[in-house]
Every structure is written in C-alpha cells, then in structure tokens.
Amino acid sequence: MSPTTAIIYTRFSSSEQSKGYSLERQRSLGLEFAASKGWHVESTITDAGRSAFHGTNRLEGSALHQFELEAKNGLHRGKVLLAENVDRLSRQGPKAAARLIWGLNEAGVDVATFHDGMIYRAKENGEVMDILLLVMSALNAHQESDKKSKRTSASWKRRFSQIADGTQTAPVPNMPLWVDRTEAGMVLNKHRTAVLNDIYDLYIDGVGIHRIVTILHERGEPSWTPPEQRRGNNGWFYSYIYRLLTKRTVLGEYVTSDGKTLSTSFWPQAISTEKWNRARAALAMRKGNQITTKTQGNRNLLSQMVVCDKCGGGAHFRHQIDKGQTYTKKSGEVVTYKRNDHRRLRCDRARRKHNCDNGTILNYDVVERTVLQEMLPLLIDKRGINTVADKLREQIADLRRDRNADIARLDNLIDAIADGGSKAIIQRIAALEGSIETQTTAINSAEKALELESAKPSGDDDIALIATLKNDLTSECDEVRVYTRGRVNMSLRRVIKRIVITTTGCFRVEPDEFSWWIFDADGTMLEGTYVPT
CATH class of the missing domain: 1.10.287 (Helix Hairpins)
Known part of the structure; x- marks a missing residue:
C-alpha cells in the first residue's frame, strides 16, 4: 500500500542562490507530484545555503540531519520523503546517496524524486534496475559537482593571478558595499564613504562598537546589507561594524580569505592609512573590554586599568544605587530614607573568593578624583618619547x-x-x-x-585632551557624558599603565614601569617617584 503522507525536502547551496534557483519552484513541483500520487503533504523542510557535495546538508543543525534522527526513532514510519532529485539529498557519490536512501527505507520511510518519478520503497528489497538507476544518478551528480568545484577553483586562481598582476578588468564578486561600479570604473559611494569614516572617527575617539550601532540606528542610517540576504532588513550589527574596522579592504587592498594580500590598490581607498592605524591601535587597547551599554552610561572612567596587587587580576566595579527605604508612619505619612549611592573598586577574584584574599575595597570616586586632579598635573612634564x-x-x-x-x-x-x-x-x-x-x-x-x-597619540596630546574634556565628564546630557568618558578612558589608558589595589587599603598609580605614586584610601599621597622616559 502506498504511503499517504509526504514531507517535501528542498535545498539550495550558496552558489545556486546567486544563480536564481528557487525553493518555491522545488516546493510547487513537489506539491504537484504529491497530488498526482494522491499523497497528503504534511510539511516542507528546507536546508538553505547548505552544500550536498560537501555533505553540510547532513551535518548537525541541518533539516535533513534532524529528519534522519526522527526517522531512526520511528517518527516517520509509513511516510515518504519527496525531493527534486537524488542530488538534492546527496552529491557525495553513489555510496553516500545509497546509504542515505536505504537507511531511510530501513526506518520505514519511502524516498521519491519528482524529477524522474522514481520511488525507492521501504517495504521492497528493490528491483535491480532501480538500484542501478540510483547508483548512476548519484554518480552523475557527484561527478558534475566535482567538475563544477574544479572549474570554480580554476576560475578563482586565474582571477587571483590577474588581480595580483593588475590585469583583472572583469567584475569580481563581493564588491565592497561602499564602492559603486560605473562605466568609468569603480568609484567610492560618497554617502557611504562618509558614514564609514564616521564609524572610524567614533571608534578612535573611544565610542564602543555597540554604541556605534545605536548611533547609526538613532540617525536612521539604513544598513548596507542587501534586502535579499538573511539580515538585510534587520539594521546594523556589532559583527558588521567590527569587520569594517578590521578588513583592509577599506585601504583599497584585495586580501584573500586566508590573509594573502594580492593587491594594495585594487579598490578605491575609503579610509586613510593614518586613520586605519589609529583604529587598529584603539582595537588593540580595547581588546577584552566588557560591553558598555547606554544604560550603564560609561560610568567607570578607569575601565581596564585597575588590577590587584596580590593576584594580578582585574578589578570589579560596583555602582550600587540606593533607592531608599520607604515606610508609613501611624499618622499615615509616607517617609523615605535614602542613603548615598556607592561606587566601589575591589579585586574581582577576592570578591568571588577565587585564589585571592585581598580585602581592600576602594571608593571609586576617590580614585577617579585623584587620577584627574592629582596625577595629571604630575605628568604634565612627561615627554612623549615612544x-x-x-x-x-x-x-x-x-x-x-x-x-x-x-x-x-x-x-x-x-x-x-x-x-x-x-x-x-x-x-x-x-x-x-x-x-x-x-x-x-x-x-x-x-x-x-x-x-x-x-x-598612537603622544602622552602630551592625551593629557591636553583630558584637560579640555574634564567639564563634560559629569554632563547632565547622556550623549555628551557617555562620549566624553569613552574618549577620556582611552587617553588615560595610554598615559597610565595601571592602577594597583594594594593589600594595605591604598592604591598605587603607575604611569610606566619605572614611575609610581601611592595614595591612601582618602586620596592623600604617601610617597612616590617619577623617572622620565
């Protein structure tokens, strides 16, 4: 008795997507074939952008992999899996295709291909001709994919060679989204190049990537990702901004996926080399930073600077806002007692009781005030020798x-x-x-x-910048305060090597490996020395 319930399987690879292959076409033809057999289509499962030649459509996370697991557990017994042809299921050769189809047959699932009208039934051992047709179909699919793979590889090798020697004239895939192709050649898109430079300027000035994403959305800046792609209508993302800040394409270079530079002037240059280097220096400094959101307001001006003297671990910054305690008197009067907000610094490992017992807890405001008001004047004479x-x-x-x-x-x-x-x-x-x-x-x-x-700016430049921005560090305007504290944090990290929480209730400020000053918990200087570099 023929199965009455069918599940349609559709798939396309990344290369097929660019050539206009349609999932809807596979589904509609599958529905027509099922109707001709009197089958009821239960559902359609899809593997988008997965290759059958490399077998990624059968790896964990794919729709076909999940179907195979369910079939082995008896969930699809008596049903039929319907695909366009054998190579939609597997292009890894006749053995792999035969094992897949026979494995489904053993689990009670028929497999049908509407391109040639073949049905490989679960309750039959299979006619010799059917087995031969399956093997030949799978073999042809594998050979065709192998030829296509070799042609593609040869095409890219030829294209890479032409890019390297400057003879490449035909359009290449994956053009930068800030470059337009005109009759006169490749030119920069004026608006997108301006946005790209804004992104670099913001990051160099200490604005984090997450905040840059928010700024672009607040401006109403449309994303550059084409609408047909998965994230095309979802705005800007952290990962894309990071790629813009790290890919040398903005310098005009053509770099392969394995990091080999084929040309230093293939694309129009959108970012100056000096700005690129400054962004790279900022990236190196910010590596490992914790995410700072708008709601946090970039409160910790000393982020990534404070460490424990005993274990060398980083400091934990805690901002506790006391909302106060409210109670109602017998008279009915509602009274709220509110204490002061607390901002504290302490060794994070000691806080978590992990291999450190440094019990010093510092008042963050005292440390910040000491750095800005006591340390910077001491460093004015520091020369910017690198x-x-x-x-x-x-x-x-x-x-x-x-x-x-x-x-x-x-x-x-x-x-x-x-x-x-x-x-x-x-x-x-x-x-x-x-x-x-x-x-x-x-x-x-x-x-x-x-x-x-x-x-990197010199120490003198950073000190001068901090001095000019001091008033904006406590601005009532969120935008001004967040932006300013980010810039000052970057400058402070270039001027001061580290701030150390000692085990004696004090803190030590070290602008370099040779100079240091010790302050008590109230910010009073106890001793120190400065060695000019």
Whole structure:
C-alpha cells in the first residue's frame, strides 16, 4: 500500500542562490507530484545555503540531519520523503546517496524524486534496475559537482593571478558595499564613504562598537546589507561594524580569505592609512573590554586599568544605587530614607573568593578624583618619547642587516654553483632561502607593529585632551557624558599603565614601569617617584 503522507525536502547551496534557483519552484513541483500520487503533504523542510557535495546538508543543525534522527526513532514510519532529485539529498557519490536512501527505507520511510518519478520503497528489497538507476544518478551528480568545484577553483586562481598582476578588468564578486561600479570604473559611494569614516572617527575617539550601532540606528542610517540576504532588513550589527574596522579592504587592498594580500590598490581607498592605524591601535587597547551599554552610561572612567596587587587580576566595579527605604508612619505619612549611592573598586577574584584574599575595597570616586586632579598635573612634564617604537625600529634595523648578510651569502653560493657546486652548497642555498623568507616575514610584522605604535597619540596630546574634556565628564546630557568618558578612558589608558589595589587599603598609580605614586584610601599621597622616559 502506498504511503499517504509526504514531507517535501528542498535545498539550495550558496552558489545556486546567486544563480536564481528557487525553493518555491522545488516546493510547487513537489506539491504537484504529491497530488498526482494522491499523497497528503504534511510539511516542507528546507536546508538553505547548505552544500550536498560537501555533505553540510547532513551535518548537525541541518533539516535533513534532524529528519534522519526522527526517522531512526520511528517518527516517520509509513511516510515518504519527496525531493527534486537524488542530488538534492546527496552529491557525495553513489555510496553516500545509497546509504542515505536505504537507511531511510530501513526506518520505514519511502524516498521519491519528482524529477524522474522514481520511488525507492521501504517495504521492497528493490528491483535491480532501480538500484542501478540510483547508483548512476548519484554518480552523475557527484561527478558534475566535482567538475563544477574544479572549474570554480580554476576560475578563482586565474582571477587571483590577474588581480595580483593588475590585469583583472572583469567584475569580481563581493564588491565592497561602499564602492559603486560605473562605466568609468569603480568609484567610492560618497554617502557611504562618509558614514564609514564616521564609524572610524567614533571608534578612535573611544565610542564602543555597540554604541556605534545605536548611533547609526538613532540617525536612521539604513544598513548596507542587501534586502535579499538573511539580515538585510534587520539594521546594523556589532559583527558588521567590527569587520569594517578590521578588513583592509577599506585601504583599497584585495586580501584573500586566508590573509594573502594580492593587491594594495585594487579598490578605491575609503579610509586613510593614518586613520586605519589609529583604529587598529584603539582595537588593540580595547581588546577584552566588557560591553558598555547606554544604560550603564560609561560610568567607570578607569575601565581596564585597575588590577590587584596580590593576584594580578582585574578589578570589579560596583555602582550600587540606593533607592531608599520607604515606610508609613501611624499618622499615615509616607517617609523615605535614602542613603548615598556607592561606587566601589575591589579585586574581582577576592570578591568571588577565587585564589585571592585581598580585602581592600576602594571608593571609586576617590580614585577617579585623584587620577584627574592629582596625577595629571604630575605628568604634565612627561615627554612623549615612544620607547616601544624605538625598540621596533631597532628590531627592524637588525633584521634587515641580518637579511642583507644572508642575501650576500646566497649570491656567493649561487656564483659557486656556476663553477660546479656540490650537493652541500645546494643544501646551504635552500637553508639561506628559508632564513631570508623568515626574516622578511618578521620585518613585515615589525613594520606593521611600528605603524600602529606610531599612530598612537603622544602622552602630551592625551593629557591636553583630558584637560579640555574634564567639564563634560559629569554632563547632565547622556550623549555628551557617555562620549566624553569613552574618549577620556582611552587617553588615560595610554598615559597610565595601571592602577594597583594594594593589600594595605591604598592604591598605587603607575604611569610606566619605572614611575609610581601611592595614595591612601582618602586620596592623600604617601610617597612616590617619577623617572622620565
């Protein structure tokens, strides 16, 4: 007896989506086939953007994987799974396709393909011709996918080669969303480039990514994601802003998914190199930051700066707002007693009783006031010499000297080969080539680090900025206060290396590895020393 209940399975891969393949087409043809057989369609299950060639449509989280599990548990016995053809289910070769279909048959599920009208029934061992047709269909599907994969790979290799040598003229997929293609070539979209620069400026000034997302939504700035994509109508997201801040495409570079730079000027440049480096420096400083939301108001000006002297762990910032205690007198009068708000700093590990017993709890307001009113005047004479940058320059010079020496040795060995070199010389040449490649990689890495370090403002610039923004730190306007405290936090973290909670109820401020000042719980300086860098 034929099954009376059918479940339609539809699927497309990412590449098929771009070519206009329609899930609705698969579903409508499936409904027509089911109607011709007198089957009732119970539901339609879909795997969108999953490849049958790589088997991702059968991995955990896919609709087909879930169906297989349910079938093995007997939930679909007596039903039929209806798909367009075998390659919608599997393109991994005849063995994989046969095992999938026969596995469903053993679970009491028939499998039908409406493209060729085949039905692989659960209650039959299968005719020899049906088995041969299944194997041939699966084999053809696998071979076609394999050819397509090789053609795609060859096409990308050719395209990458043309991008690298500057001969690529045809449009390439995945163009940056701030670039327009015109008859004259690729040009920057004026409005989107302005928005992109605003995003960079906000982040450099200390505004977090979540806050940037909120600002863009408050402005009514439409997202750039195409409407047909999954998130196309859902506005801006943290992940997309982060990609904009980290992808070198904004500099005009074409970088492959594995990080190889093919061209440094393939796209129109939207962000200046100086601004890019400043954003990278800000990203490095903010790495590991806790999310700061608007409701928090960026209250902790010393975020990521305070540590425990005993365990080295970070500090816990607590802002307790006392709403007061309300009670009603016998006379009926309602009275509310309200205490002061409390803002405290203490070792987070000690608070959680995890491998630290530093019991010091500091008044946050005292520490903030001390840093702004006592420490900054002491640091006015601090010069902005960047010792990190100097060390990087020395490192680059040493690496270049070593590389030049190895290149000279390599040239001598190559001359020796021309005169009839031995196998040992050839081995030495290979070793030198490897050494030169390693040195070149190290030089490139150090040069990028130097660019980031050089992009950081000097200590004098930060101190001057903090001084000009002091009045806005306590502004009644949320926008002004949040923005200002974010900028000042970034500047303070460049000026002050750390603030240490001691075990004696005091705190120590260290602008660098050599200078330090100790203050008591009331903010009175006890002792300290300053060593100019």
